[in-house]
Amino acid sequence: MRESKMDKENGVNVRVTRARARALKEPSRNEQAVVVGLKDVTNISAKSHKRTHTSNFQKKEGSKKRKTNVASEDDVSLQVWTIKEDAKKELAKDSSTSTMTKKESLQVQPSVENSLLSMQDTLNSPNTEINLICEKLSASVGLGIVDIDSKLRDSPIWTSYAPDIYTNIHVRECERRPLANYMETLQQDITPGMRGILVDWLVEVADEFKLVPDTLYLAVNLIDRFLSQRLITKRRLQLLGITCMLISSKYEEICAPGVEDFCVITDNTYSRQEVLKMEKEVLNLLHFQLAVPTIKTFLRRFIQVAQTSSKVAQADLEFLANYLAELALVEYSFLQFQPSKIAASSVLLARWTLNQSEHPWNPTLEHYTNYKASELKTTVLELIDLQLNTKRCRLNAVREKYQHQKFNSVANLSPKPVEYLF
Structure with missing residues (x-):
C-alpha cells in the first residue's frame, strides 16, 4: 500500500486507514471545537474571504492546511490526530504557566501585597499619605477640637507636617x-x-x-x-x-x-x-546650635490657634500676646518657665484682657499647647505683675514700643482679676 502525500510531509510512516481512524478515541468538546475550526478553515474557497477567530495554534495549523490539496478522509483523520497532540501540548504549557503565575502571586501576596496596594493608592491619590498622617487631627475634631490648618492656603502640606514639627520642638525646648x-x-x-x-x-x-x-x-x-x-x-x-x-x-x-x-x-x-x-x-x-525653640516659635502657633475662636480683633490679640511675651523676655525670673508655657500664658492673659465674657481657654487651645489652664496659673500671675508693673520697673523699652499706635497701644490695657479662672 502506498503512503499518502500527507504522510510523507509529516514524516509519519504508519498508514492510517478508515478503520484505524474510526478506532481513535472520540475527541472531547474542546477537541471537537478544534476539528470544527479546522474544517471551517479547509473549506474556505478562493471566492470566500471570511475570517474566523481561532487560537494561535489553530491559526498555525490552519495555514498549513491551506497549502495542501489533499481532501481525503484519511488525510483529515491524520490531521485530527496531529492537532490533538499539539492541542494537548499547548494546554499543558498554558496550565503550567498559569500554575507558576498563581504560585508566584501566592508568594508575593502575604509579604508585599499590602505595600504594593499602599504604593498604588499613593500614586493614584496624592492626598492618601497626608490623610494617614492627619488621623490624629481627624479624631480630635470629633471631640470639639478645631483643625486650625484646614483653611490655610497650602493646608494639605501644612496639616501633614505641623503636628510632628511642634512635637519635635517641644522636646528640643527642654534640651x-x-x-x-x-x-x-x-x-x-x-x-x-x-x-x-x-x-x-x-x-x-x-x-x-x-x-x-x-x-x-x-x-x-x-x-x-x-x-x-x-x-x-x-x-x-x-x-x-x-x-x-x-x-x-x-x-x-x-x-x-x-x-x-x-x-x-x-x-x-x-x-x-x-x-x-x-x-x-x-x-x-554653643557648638553652633542656633536652631533653638524660643518663646516666639510657640507664640506664633498659639496665636493662630486662639484666633480660630476669638471674638475680638485679631490684630489686638496678636499685639497684646507679643507685648506680654517681650515683657517676660526682659525678666530673669522667667527663665524658670519653659518657652512654650510663657507663650501659652501670654495668649491666655491676652484673651482674658480683651474679652471677659467667656473663659479664655478652650479644648482647642489645650490640645495644641499641651497645657491645661490650671498648669498656667503661676506663669499668668507673674505676667499680670509685669503687665501692671507692680514692681515699678524702670525698664520701659517694651512698654514704650507697644504704646505706639501701630500696635494699637495695647500696652495701655489692664487685665481683670483672673484667680477664679483656675
Whole structure:
C-alpha cells in the first residue's frame, strides 16, 4: 500500500486507514471545537474571504492546511490526530504557566501585597499619605477640637507636617534651655538687674535696625545659654549682647546688619576685632546650635490657634500676646518657665484682657499647647505683675514700643482679676 502525500510531509510512516481512524478515541468538546475550526478553515474557497477567530495554534495549523490539496478522509483523520497532540501540548504549557503565575502571586501576596496596594493608592491619590498622617487631627475634631490648618492656603502640606514639627520642638525646648539659676551658681560680676538692662537695650537696638522679632528672641537665648556656661565680667556684658544679636541676625535676617553697625551702636566701645573674637567664642561654646525653640516659635502657633475662636480683633490679640511675651523676655525670673508655657500664658492673659465674657481657654487651645489652664496659673500671675508693673520697673523699652499706635497701644490695657479662672 502506498503512503499518502500527507504522510510523507509529516514524516509519519504508519498508514492510517478508515478503520484505524474510526478506532481513535472520540475527541472531547474542546477537541471537537478544534476539528470544527479546522474544517471551517479547509473549506474556505478562493471566492470566500471570511475570517474566523481561532487560537494561535489553530491559526498555525490552519495555514498549513491551506497549502495542501489533499481532501481525503484519511488525510483529515491524520490531521485530527496531529492537532490533538499539539492541542494537548499547548494546554499543558498554558496550565503550567498559569500554575507558576498563581504560585508566584501566592508568594508575593502575604509579604508585599499590602505595600504594593499602599504604593498604588499613593500614586493614584496624592492626598492618601497626608490623610494617614492627619488621623490624629481627624479624631480630635470629633471631640470639639478645631483643625486650625484646614483653611490655610497650602493646608494639605501644612496639616501633614505641623503636628510632628511642634512635637519635635517641644522636646528640643527642654534640651537647649539655659540654666534658671546661673546668676546664683556661676556669675560673680553681673546681676539679674544688669541682664535686664542689657535685654531692654537690645529691644531698642532691634527696633532701630528694624529686625524681625525672632532675631531678638534668639539673641536673648544665646546670651542666657552663654552665661549658663561661661563666667563673664561686667565690662564684656554689652559685648556679649551685640555679638549674640549679630549672630542671630545672620541666622534670621535676610539683610543682616554688619559688624561695623553693631560697633557704632555701642559708640565704638568695642572694636571689630573684639566682636569677631567674641563671635567665635560664643559659637564654639554653643557648638553652633542656633536652631533653638524660643518663646516666639510657640507664640506664633498659639496665636493662630486662639484666633480660630476669638471674638475680638485679631490684630489686638496678636499685639497684646507679643507685648506680654517681650515683657517676660526682659525678666530673669522667667527663665524658670519653659518657652512654650510663657507663650501659652501670654495668649491666655491676652484673651482674658480683651474679652471677659467667656473663659479664655478652650479644648482647642489645650490640645495644641499641651497645657491645661490650671498648669498656667503661676506663669499668668507673674505676667499680670509685669503687665501692671507692680514692681515699678524702670525698664520701659517694651512698654514704650507697644504704646505706639501701630500696635494699637495695647500696652495701655489692664487685665481683670483672673484667680477664679483656675
